[in-house]
Structure formats: C-alpha cells, structure tokens
Amino acid sequence: QPTAMAEPLSIEDFGSACSLNAAEVDMMPEEPERYNEKCGVFGVFNVNQAAHTCYYGMVGLQHRGQEGGGMVSGFWSPEADKPSNGDFSLHRGIGLVTDVFTPKDLDSLKGTCSIGHTRYSTAGGKTQLEGFQPFSVKYRLGNLALAHNGNLSNFLELRTFFEQHGVLMQTTVDSELFLHLISHSKRRSQLDQIFDAMSQAEGAFSCIVMTDNFMVAVRDPNGFRPLCLGKLPGRGPGGTDGYCVASETCALDLCKATYVRDVEPGEMVIINKNTVESGTFTSLKLPSKFGVSQCIFEYVYFARPDSRIFGDYVTKVRRDHGRQLAREHPVPKVGDGELPPVVIPVPDSAAHATLGFVEESIALGNPCQQDLGFFRNPYVGRSFIAPSQEHRDLKVRCKFNPMTHVCQDRVVVLLDDSIVRGTTAKQLIGLVLQAGAKEVHFRVASPPVTDPCFYGMDFPTKSELFFNVHNGDLESMAKWLGVKSIGYLSAQGLVGSTEKSSGNTKGFCTACFTGNYPIPLSEASAEEMQAEKAAGLAENMFAKR
Numbered sequence: 001q002p003t004a005m006a007e008p009l010s011i012e013d014f015g016s017a018c019s020l021n022a023a024e025v026d027m028m029p030e031e032p033e034r035y036n037e038k039c040g041v042f043g044v045f046n047v048n049q050a051a052h053t054c055y056y057g058m059v060g061l062q063h064r065g066q067e068g069g070g071m072v073s074g075f076w077s078p079e080a081d082k083p084s085n086g087d088f089s090l091h092r093g094i095g096l097v098t099d100v101f102t103p104k105d106l107d108s109l110k111g112t113c114s115i116g117h118t119r120y121s122t123a124g125g126k127t128q129l130e131g132f133q134p135f136s137v138k139y140r141l142g143n144l145a146l147a148h149n150g151n152l153s154n155f156l157e158l159r160t161f162f163e164q165h166g167v168l169m170q171t172t173v174d175s176e177l178f179l180h181l182i183s184h185s186k187r188r189s190q191l192d193q194i195f196d197a198m199s200q201a202e203g204a205f206s207c208i209v210m211t212d213n214f215m216v217a218v219r220d221p222n223g224f225r226p227l228c229l230g231k232l233p234g235r236g237p238g239g240t241d242g243y244c245v246a247s248e249t250c251a252l253d254l255c256k257a258t259y260v261r262d263v264e265p266g267e268m269v270i271i272n273k274n275t276v277e278s279g280t281f282t283s284l285k286l287p288s289k290f291g292v293s294q295c296i297f298e299y300v301y302f303a304r305p306d307s308r309i310f311g312d313y314v315t316k317v318r319r320d321h322g323r324q325l326a327r328e329h330p331v332p333k334v335g336d337g338e339l340p341p342v343v344i345p346v347p348d349s350a351a352h353a354t355l356g357f358v359e360e361s362i363a364l365g366n367p368c369q370q371d372l373g374f375f376r377n378p379y380v381g382r383s384f385i386a387p388s389q390e391h392r393d394l395k396v397r398c399k400f401n402p403m404t405h406v407c408q409d410r411v412v413v414l415l416d417d418s419i420v421r422g423t424t425a426k427q428l429i430g431l432v433l434q435a436g437a438k439e440v441h442f443r444v445a446s447p448p449v450t451d452p453c454f455y456g457m458d459f460p461t462k463s464e465l466f467f468n469v470h471n472g473d474l475e476s477m478a479k480w481l482g483v484k485s486i487g488y489l490s491a492q493g494l495v496g497s498t499e500k501s502s503g504n505t506k507g508f509c510t511a512c513f514t515g516n517y518p519i520p521l522s523e524a525s526a527e528e529m530q531a532e533k534a535a536g537l538a539e540n541m542f543a544k545r
Contacts, residue, residue, distance in 0.1 A: 040149065040248070041115070041208050042061060042117075042147075043244060044243075044244045045242060045243045046243060047236055048237060050112050052106055053255050055071070061250075064118055064149075064248075068092065068119045068129075069093065069116065069117060070091065071091055071134065075110075075111045078276075089109045090145075092129060115210045117147040117149075131173040139183045144182065144210075146209050149204075150206055150225050151456040152204075153520075154201070162184075190213075194209055194216055195268060203519060204222070214270055217269045223294045226247055226298060226303065228263065229281070230243065230244040230255070230260055241276065248303055253306070262311065265294070293519075294508050295457075296508040297446075299321075299498055305318065312503065318356070321489060324494070326358075326361045328487065330361065330364065332411060340411075344372065346416040350445065372406070373406050373414070374402055374431075375401045375403065377401070396424065396431070402431045409437075412432050413441045414429060414432060418446045419448075426480070441484055443487050446489050447490060447513040450468060451465075452465075455509065
C-alpha cells in the first residue's frame with residue numbers, strides 16, 4: 001500500500017489502486033454518492049400567489065427527486081360543492097425545479113391554491129412527460145389535481161381491474177390509479193369519493209389532492225412516507241391565514257411557514273373554508289389492515305438532516321445511529337505511540353452519524369479523531385462526460401479528492417450511512433489508500449441491505465445487492481472493498497436507537513434489511529416490479545451505487 005503521493009498518479013496507477021474492471025467502472029453513476037430518492041410533494045391553500053410559495057417549497061424538497069417537477073394552481077371556492085371559476089393551470093418539465101419554472105411560468109400559474117411535485121420515478125417511465133406529476137383532470141364534479149409520493153403494492157390488481165372494464169390508461173405510473181378510483185367511485189360527494197379511493201389503495205402513499213373547494217392531505221395507514229402540515233399566518237386574501245402540506249419540514253422553513261404537526265398514519269386531513277375561518281383541521285381515519293410501519297430508511301438516508309419527520313429531527317436520530325454503531329463495532333486499537341484512528345464520513349449524508357460515532361467512541365474510552373477526508377467538487381454535476389475508458393476511470397476522482405494530510409500514515413475509519421452495491425465505496429477506499437493511509441476500516445450506520453423495496457425506494461434486484469453478492473460473508477466483502485474490517489449496525493440496534501432517539505414506537509419498516517414486508521405483495525406484482533428494475537437497470541443510479 002502506498003504511504004504517500006510523491007507524484008501525480010497515472011491513469012493506469014489510478015485504475016490499479018481502485019481495482020475496478022471496465023465493466024464495474026461502466027456501471028458507475030454520474031453522481032456516485034447520491035441515491036435515487038422517492039418524490040417530494042408540497043401543497044399551498046388560501047395563499048396569495050400560491051404558485052410562488054409552492055415553488056420555494058419544491059426547491060426545499062429537491063433532494064427527494066431531480067428528474068423533473070410539476071405544479072398545478074387554481075382558485076378555490078369558499079362555497080362547498082360549487083366549482084371555482086375556470087380550470088386549473090398546469091406546468092411540468094424535466095430537470096431541477098429552478099430549470100423547470102421561469103418567472104413567467106410562475107406568473108401564469110394564477111390562483112390561491114397550488115400543489116407541486118419533485119419527481120424521482122420508482123414506478124412508470126422516467127422520461128415520459130405525461131407521467132410527470134401532479135396530475136390534473138376535470139370530471140363530473142369539477143377540477144381535480146393530485147400529487148403522490150410512494151408506491152402502491154396492489155397496483156397490478158387495480159390496473160388489471162380498470163383495463164378489463166375498458167378504462168384507457170394514459171400513463172404507466174401507479175399514481176394515475178388514484179384518479180380512476182376517485183372518478184369511478186359510487187359515492188356522491190367529492191370528499192367521499194376521495195376517501196373511498198384512498199381506502200382501496202394499499203402500499204405507500206403520501207398524497208395531496210386539490211379540488212375546487214378544499215385540499216386533502218392523506219397518509220397511508222402504514223405511514224411509510226412522511227407528511228406534515230404548516231401554517232402561513234396572514235398570507236391569504238384579506239390577511240387571512242394560509243396553510244401548506246409538505247413531505248418534510250425543511251420545505252416549510254424555506255417558505256417561512258410554521259410547523260403545525262405531522263399527518264398521522266392513516267389520517268386524511270381536510271383543509272377548507274372552515275380551516276381558514278377557525279384555524280382547525282377536519283380529519284378522517286382510513287381503515288387499517290397491517291399496522292404502522294414507517295420507513296426507517298427516511299432516517300438513515302433519504303430525509304434532509306434539518307428536517308423533522310416521524311416526530312423528531314433527522315440529525316438527532318442519525319447521531320444516535322452513529323453512537324449505537326460505536327457500541328457494536330468500536331474503532332480499531334492502535335499501537336503505543338501511534339496517533340489514534342481518524343474517522344471520516346462519506347460525503348455528505350454520513351456526516352451526522354459520524355459525529356455520534358466519534359462522541360460515543362471517546363465516551364467509551366476508545367480514542368479517535370474526526371476529520372473531513374474528502375473535498376467534494378460541487379461543480380461536477382450530472383452533465384459530466386466520460387467519452388473513453390481512461391476518462392471513465394477518473395469519474396470519482398473528479399468528484400472527490402482525498403485530503404492527503406488527513407489520511408497519510410493514519411489508521412482510517414471510513415463511515416457511510418448505507419451500502420447497496422459497494423462500487424462507490426470501493427473507489428473511495430482506493431482514494432484513501434492512495435492518500436497514504438496505513439489501513440482502512442469500513443463502518444456502516446445501518447444494517448446490510450438484503451432485499452428490494454416495493455414501497456417507493458429504488459433498489460436494484462435482490463441478486464445484485466452487495467451483501468447478497470458475497471453471500472453475507474463479511475470477510476469476502478472486506479477483501480473486495482480493500483479494507484481490514486467491516487462493521488454494520490444491526491437491525492435491532494437501528495430500530496432501538498431510532499425509537500429511543502425519536503420517541504416514536506409506532507413501528508418502522510425494515511423490509512430492505514430483514515425481508516419482512518409489512519404489506520403482503522402478490523407474487524405477480526413482485527415479479528413485475530423486479531422485471532422492470534432489471535429492464536431499466538441502465539437508468540437506475542441506485543442500482544449502480
């Protein structure tokens with residue numbers, strides 16, 4: 001192992017140190033440190049220039065989806081069951097929120113209510129604009145718009161039912177099924193139709209539905225995805241209060257909204273004239289079949305660290321994950337007279353777990369130091385072009401440059417929040433060794449990912465997951481990565497530290513770590529979803545990580 005970098009590495013030396021063959025390098029994503037998040041939803045009700053407020057809420061949720069975005073706006077009518085004037089306005093596009101919407105676009109989206117959606121597709125086509133949300137339609141009871149975050153586990157049964165009854169499906173997106181469930185409901189009122197539709201859906205869904213007279217925020221009975229309510233004091237017509245709904249509280253902060261509370265699992269909150277006049281929400285309860293199972297991976301990776309979800313701040317919970325990891329897999333011992341191990345996080349999501357890991361290690365009498373081991377180049381984005389094999393070898397090096405003075409002649413503990421395929425981890429470990437580290441130990445602040453997710457996370461197929469490729473052999477994994485040891489946080493430790501930190505004991509989904517799926521999935525649905533994953537692997541950045 002090299003102990004210094006006396007002169008620049010050649011292309012050949014770089015490829016050799018990282019030990020990746022051409023096929024592995026070809027599988028590297030354009031942004032190797034990023035997962036594919038699910039989606040973000042944001043809604044605004046009774047707010048002047050609602051589209052402008054919704055825009056900033058969507059910017060705050062950009063981390064949950066970068067493929068595209070959309071927004072629907074309109075004027076709500078205070079008279080129940082009376083349509084508002086005109087149709088809803090819709091604008092959708094491919095790219096980041098700041099690229100999709102110009103000032104002219106926002107000015108054209110007139111109205112006092114609006115819903116927005118930042119997209120990362122986990123079901124349906126990735127580049128078909130007609131599949132981008134929100135969806136907006138007009139049917140016999142007026143205007144209807146919907147934004148959905150999650151995946152329906154009974155989508156195959158629902159889609160088959162509608163197709164057999166002659167319904168023309170406009171997209172391959174499971175979210176479209178909500179519109180058909182609403183429009184085909186036998187209930188008389190629009191609110192009852194929406195409740196009827198949500199009661200028939202199974203799986204993960206945090207939805208915002210906008211009508212001519214009210215807005216609905218609904219969270220599936222399992223509570224897989226987060227959803228919260230906010231207040232915008234004095235931002236409505238005539239100085240009345242406005243209200244908003246968001247996937248995460250970080251979006252409320254950007255809009256200067258006051259956090260009110262979370263939407264509870266299985267709760268359908270109605271925001272209407274009564275809300276504006278009294279400041280209170282009306283809520284209905286969806287029937288529950290399978291209990292509560294909130295997605296614990298939201299705490300591990302997906303949610304922004306400054307957000308508050310499932311009852312507590314993400315950064316606090318991640319730090320406790322790191323503390324538990326330090327108890328289960330302490331830092332390695334070093335010889336007398338040697339500097340203590342240096343613990344460095346994989347940028348950027350592992351930073352908070354690393355803080356807890358180091359704090360607890362020191363408290364347990366295991367000396368170590370925390371430092372930043374990489375400079376992350378913010379100017380190399382998705383458009384990075386790698387026209388040849390030589391340039392492809394330098395992809396990660398263009399993204400990350402190791403801090404030689406931090407790593408040189410030190411025992412390094414590299415800490416990541418999770419590992420799915422291990423390709424990027426292998427590259428980063430190679431860079432740390434090139435920077436002169438004596439040895440590298442790898443710690444992961446979550447259990448091994450062993451099973452795919454059918455509730456909205458974009459994982460590769462089961463056979464391609466890093467832990468399964470090595471048949472759960474930690475020694476084999478460590479050897480492939482090029483580290484002296486590897487340690488995962490246990491599933492029990494993850495759940496226990498999460499419940500203790502957040503105070504939330506309602507229940508968490510750990511299916512991707514344990515294979516215990518809280519909602520039964522038909523064999524046909526599971527096979528179809530896995531087939532779609534395999535067919536779309538080239539577009540799946542999560543699969544490449």
